[in-house]
Amino acid sequence: xTALIALVLLAAPASKYPDESRVQLKEGPDKALVVGRCAACxxxxxxxxxxxxxxxKGWEAEVxxxxxxxxxxMEPDEMAKIVDYLATNYGKK
Amino acid sequence: MGTRRQFxxxxxxxxxxxxxxxxxxxxxxxxxxxxxxxxxxxxxxLQTSFLEALPGKRPLIKRTYRPPNxxxxxxxxxxxxTPNDAFFVRYHLARIPEVAAAQWKLEVGGDATEKPFxxxxxxxxxxxxxxxxxxxxxxxxxxxxxxxxxxxxxEWGIGAMGNARWKGVRLKDLxxxxxxxxxxxxxxxxxxxxxxxxxxxxxxxxxxxWKATDENTLLAWQMNGAPLPHWNxxxxxxxxxxxxxxxxxxxxxxxxxxxxxxxxxxxxxAYRIPKGKFPIVDRFLTQETDANTPITEMVVNSVxxxxxxxxxxxxxxxxxxxxxxxxxxxGIQSVDVSSDSGRTxxxxxxxxxxxxxxxxxxxxxxxxxxxxxxxVLARASNRQGATQVSQLxxxxxxxxxxxxxxxxxxxx
Numbered sequence: 087x088t089a090l091i092a093l094v095l096l097a098a099p100a101s102k103y104p105d106e107s108r109v110q111l112k113e114g115p116d117k118a119l120v121v122g123r124c125a126a127c128x129x130x131x132x133x134x135x136x137x138x139x140x141x142x143k144g145w146e147a148e149v150x151x152x153x154x155x156x157x158x159x160m161e162p163d164e165m166a167k168i169v170d171y172l173a174t175n176y177g178k179k
Numbered sequence: 180m181g182t183r184r185q186f187x188x189x190x191x192x193x194x195x196x197x198x199x200x201x202x203x204x205x206x207x208x209x210x211x212x213x214x215x216x217x218x219x220x221x222x223x224x225l226q227t228s229f230l231e232a233l234p235g236k237r238p239l240i241k242r243t244y245r246p247p248n249x250x251x252x253x254x255x256x257x258x259x260x261t262p263n264d265a266f267f268v269r270y271h272l273a274r275i276p277e278v279a280a281a282q283w284k285l286e287v288g289g290d291a292t293e294k295p296f297x298x299x300x301x302x303x304x305x306x307x308x309x310x311x312x313x314x315x316x317x318x319x320x321x322x323x324x325x326x327x328x329x330x331x332x333x334e335w336g337i338g339a340m341g342n343a344r345w346k347g348v349r350l351k352d353l354x355x356x357x358x359x360x361x362x363x364x365x366x367x368x369x370x371x372x373x374x375x376x377x378x379x380x381x382x383x384x385x386x387x388x389w390k391a392t393d394e395n396t397l398l399a400w401q402m403n404g405a406p407l408p409h410w411n412x413x414x415x416x417x418x419x420x421x422x423x424x425x426x427x428x429x430x431x432x433x434x435x436x437x438x439x440x441x442x443x444x445x446x447x448x449a450y451r452i453p454k455g456k457f458p459i460v461d462r463f464l465t466q467e468t469d470a471n472t473p474i475t476e477m478v479v480n481s482v483x484x485x486x487x488x489x490x491x492x493x494x495x496x497x498x499x500x501x502x503x504x505x506x507x508x509x510g511i512q513s514v515d516v517s518s519d520s521g522r523t524x525x526x527x528x529x530x531x532x533x534x535x536x537x538x539x540x541x542x543x544x545x546x547x548x549x550x551x552x553x554x555v556l557a558r559a560s561n562r563q564g565a566t567q568v569s570q571l572x573x574x575x576x577x578x579x580x581x582x583x584x585x586x587x588x589x590x591x
Binding site (some may be wrong): 098099100101102103104105106107108109116126127128129130132134136137138144147148155156157158159160176 | 221223225226227228229231232233234241242243245246247262273274275276277278279282302328329331332333334369374375376378379380409410444448449
């Protein structure tokens, strides 16, 4: 992108979204960590939308994809906790 | 919500109403389990989907808030051209600037051009021939939520698609002005949207040169006679008739003709289908691997818009089956309808042909038979001899679901 186009984009107002708070994740250990890491980039509804058909392996693959493909900054111990939360609360029973 | 039990309860309610006989249209509605999608979507999807309006849009089916993924409800497809405010919205990345038309500029260049240039909207509209084409825009992942087994991603029902008249200029005319070199293998497109974090790969896609220079591939600023809605890519987006939505870059800011295949996450990893599973005509050879290939054209498909699933009709009543069919641009050849759960099939009447890339309307009347449950099916075929399938062709990303369309009716 040229500097000119970059400048125009910086000046452009960001889009307004509807209130996303209608969908909140289930209470459980490490919920705050999950919200903090995942909801930095996307609304929380992405998680229940993809439930309850992923097993622990499936959620592990999703968290790995977010880190490796989408560049989500997470430490390995955080990833393990997030997978635990997702498998427990939104996993295939 | 959305459970089989709830569905049966609603059905019973509808039947009771019908029994009372008052104030009912000839075809009573109301047996749908929910207005947010077919009951076979994941239960978590149904529980977190609502009818909600983005600014400038009518209420659509919200799948995700941020980035916004909003699906058109079934009634949007009762018209051949999908109204702009009912047209679905799909984004990968959540930082979406609102680019004013007066400030917009497009960079056209790349290492496979002789004379890169920058153009604004006024010059684009003044210097190149404007054309208009009716074409279906369908998300690659449309119907992912109906995959069996379910696969992760945005869990779309049937409404991540729409049909519009797109007005703009031919991409090939811009590439000609830029002096496209014979070394060009692909043309890459970037839009103004970005990830919330800089570490997220920017959404950049490419087309093979042959498709980029197809006379139907446009840079459009209008749909259905009005400026593009912000959520559909204003001020200018790419229009790639016949191919799935992943190539129709919104908020277009850069067109780069390149001498090497584009290698990024969105090309090399995402939007891929297994090789050899689908009857695909258009191939994207510079991006193929031994195992898989980029999704390209749409597969032949249809939707029954009426009657609705779960509707109750009277024995002997005349019922008109209506719907739309579309394909990769070869054009719809025929739509066969069965009103007896697939035992016999009759050719439906096709509505006016609005263009080979457009939705094609179809209709077929029948008399409801004996009391009981019956399934109405529709099966479209195109001019290349491709037909909707009877069994899902499973693939890990849930693409290309063109299983024969069906609605269940109760004859009471």
